[in-house]
Amino acid sequence: MIADVQVKDILESLAKGKMSVKEAHRMLSLHTVEYVEDFAKLDIGRSMRKGVPEVVYGENKNYSDLTKIADAALKRRGSVIISKINNDHMHKLQKFLKKKANVTMSERARTLVASRNKILNSGGKVGIITAGTSDIAVAEESRLMVEAMGCKAMTSYDVGIAGMHRMFPVLKEMVSNDVDAIIVVAGMEGALASVVTTLVDIPVIGVPTSVGYGFGSDGFAALASMLQSCTFGLAVMNIDNGIGAGALAATIANRITRYKK
Numbered sequence: 001m002i003a004d005v006q007v008k009d010i011l012e013s014l015a016k017g018k019m020s021v022k023e024a025h026r027m028l029s030l031h032t033v034e035y036v037e038d039f040a041k042l043d044i045g046r047s048m049r050k051g052v053p054e055v056v057y058g059e060n061k062n063y064s065d066l067t068k069i070a071d072a073a074l075k076r077r078g079s080v081i082i083s084k085i086n087n088d089h090m091h092k093l094q095k096f097l098k099k100k101a102n103v104t105m106s107e108r109a110r111t112l113v114a115s116r117n118k119i120l121n122s123g124g125k126v127g128i129i130t131a132g133t134s135d136i137a138v139a140e141e142s143r144l145m146v147e148a149m150g151c152k153a154m155t156s157y158d159v160g161i162a163g164m165h166r167m168f169p170v171l172k173e174m175v176s177n178d179v180d181a182i183i184v185v186a187g188m189e190g191a192l193a194s195v196v197t198t199l200v201d202i203p204v205i206g207v208p209t210s211v212g213y214g215f216g217s218d219g220f221a222a223l224a225s226m227l228q229s230c231t232f233g234l235a236v237m238n239i240d241n242g243i244g245a246g247a248l249a250a251t252i253a254n255r256i257t258r259y260k261k
Contacts, residue, residue, distance in 0.1 A: 010024050010027050011024070052149065052247050052250075052251070053077070053079050053080065053081055053148050053149065054073045054077055054079070054080045054081065055080075055081045055082075055083060055145075055243055055247075056069050056070065056073070056080060056081065056082045056083070057083055057084055058082045058083060058084050058085035058086065058089070058110070059084040059085075059086065060086075061086075063089045063092060063093070066082065066085075066089060066093060067093070067096055070082060070093070070096075070097060070114065071100070074097075074100055074101055074114060074116060078101075078115060078116045078117055079101070079113070079114060079115035079116065079117075079119070079148065080113075080114050081111065081112070081113050081114075081144065081145065081148055081243070082111065082112055082114075083109075083110070083111045083141060083242075083243050084110055084111070085110045085111065085112065086110075087110065090105075090107060090110060090112075093112065094112060097112070097114040100114070100116070101114040101115055101116045102114070102115050102116070102118075104144065104147070106137075106140040106141075106143075106144060108136055108137045108140055109137045109138070109139075109140035109141045109144065109242070110137070111140065111141050111144050111243075112144075113144050113147070113148045115148070119147065119148060119150055120150055121150055121151075121152065122149070122150035122151055122253070122254050122257055123257040123260070124149075124150065124151035124152070124180055124250060124253025124254045124256065124257045125151060125152045125153075125154065125177060125178065125179045125180055125253060126142075126146045126151050126152070126153050126154070126179055126180060126181050126182070126183065126246075126249040126250060126253050127153075127154045127155075127156075127174035127177075127179040127181070127182040127183070127202075128142050128143055128146070128153055128154065128155045128156075128182075128183045128185070129155075129156050129157070129159055129167075129170060129182065129183070129184050129185065129192070129196065130156075130157040130158060130159070130160075130184075130185045130186065131158075131159070131160030131161070131184075131185065131186035131187065131188070131190075131192040132158055132160050132186075132187065132188075132211065133157060133158050134187060134209070134211040135157075135185040135186060135187055135209045135211060136157050136158075136185075137242075138185050138207055138209050138240050138241075138242040139155065139157060139183070139185040139207075139242060140242070141242025141243050141246065142183050142185070142207070142242040142243070142245045142246035142249070143155060143246070144246070145242070145243050145245075145246025145247055145250065146183075146246045146249060146250045146253075149246070149247070149250035149251075149254065150250070150254065151180075151249075151250045151253045151254065154173070154174055154177060154179060156170040156173075156174075159192075160186065160188075160192050161191050161192055161195060164195070167192070167195070167196070171196065171199055171200060174200075174202075175200060175202070179202060179253075180202070180203075180249075180252055180253035180256045180257070181202060181203045181204070181205060181248075181249040181252045181253055182196060182200065182202050182203070182204050182205070182249075183204075183205045183207060183245045183246070183249050184196050184197075184204055184205070184206050184207065185207045185209060185242065185245075186206070186207070186208065186209065186222055187208065187209035187210065187211025187212050187216075187219060187222050188211060188212045188216055188221070188222060189212075189216060189221055189222060189225050190206065190208045190221065190222030190223070190225040190226045191225060193206030193207075193226050193229065193234055193236070194206075194225070194226070194229040194230075194231045194234065197229070197231040197232070197233050197234040198231050200233075201233075202233075203233060203235065203249075203252055204233055204234050204235070205234075205235050205236075205237060205245045205248055205249055206226040206229075206234055206235070206236045206237065207236075207237045207240070207241060207242060207245045208222030208223040208225075208226055208236070208237075208238075208239050208240075209222065209239065209240055210239055210240055218239070219239035219240065220239075222239070223236070223238075223239055235248065
């Protein structure tokens with residue numbers, strides 16, 4: 001079946017003259033979208049185009065749908081990330097996927113990565129910092145995404161500006177290890193992202209979190225603070241978007257690594 005043919009097989013058949021250009025084009029076109037019954041369409045060509053694995057947003061999806069989507073992604077691409085999984089689905093899903101792939105999971109982040117093959121190290125390095133322990137769940141999302149894209153993640157949590165002295169040895173270590181990007185996850189007023197950006201010549205990705213109360217509740221103060229930052233070199237994700245931050249940081253790191261080789 002076409003659904004079982006990988007791009008490499010199509011190209012090899014074309015090179016050997018076993019397939020016409022027209023037929024190869026048709027099969028590659030069919031290869032780009034995978035339908036899961038009538039409720040989901042997977043972008044199975046994303047990893048080839050962008051180097052980003054299939055990510056499934058787990059919130060509000062029932063367990064049966066998640067297993068079908070994850071199973072299809074594993075068969076076609078060999079890996080899948082599921083984020084924001086409902087707590088009552090977490091361990092059942094882990095048990096289901098362990099029969100088919102290697103599974104890495106963070107209960108705090110409600111996120112898991114399943115891969116049938118060993119993820120190859122690209123050489124990219126990403127630093128991940130949180131202001132407080134309440135921000136760790138979002139940071140762990142970023143870590144799993146970074147590692148799923150082949151990069152090494154250096155993490156240091158609870159180093160916010162309430163005790164700014166904690167941050168300096170962490171940054172020194174990350175700069176010494178030549179990280180390609182730094183993700184800063186912070187709630188409350190979100191000031192840590194600006195402070196880190198002023199101290200390094202490394203791209204910084206700020207992730208405001210929904211940690212706070214009063215005017216700063218739901219992450220709006222942290223988001224506004226990061227967006228209004230007067231420092232240069234800071235990119236800002238949406239509130240609690242650890243997956244997006246991990247994808248951007250790993251994309252930067254992997255591109256830099258390609259030029260280093």
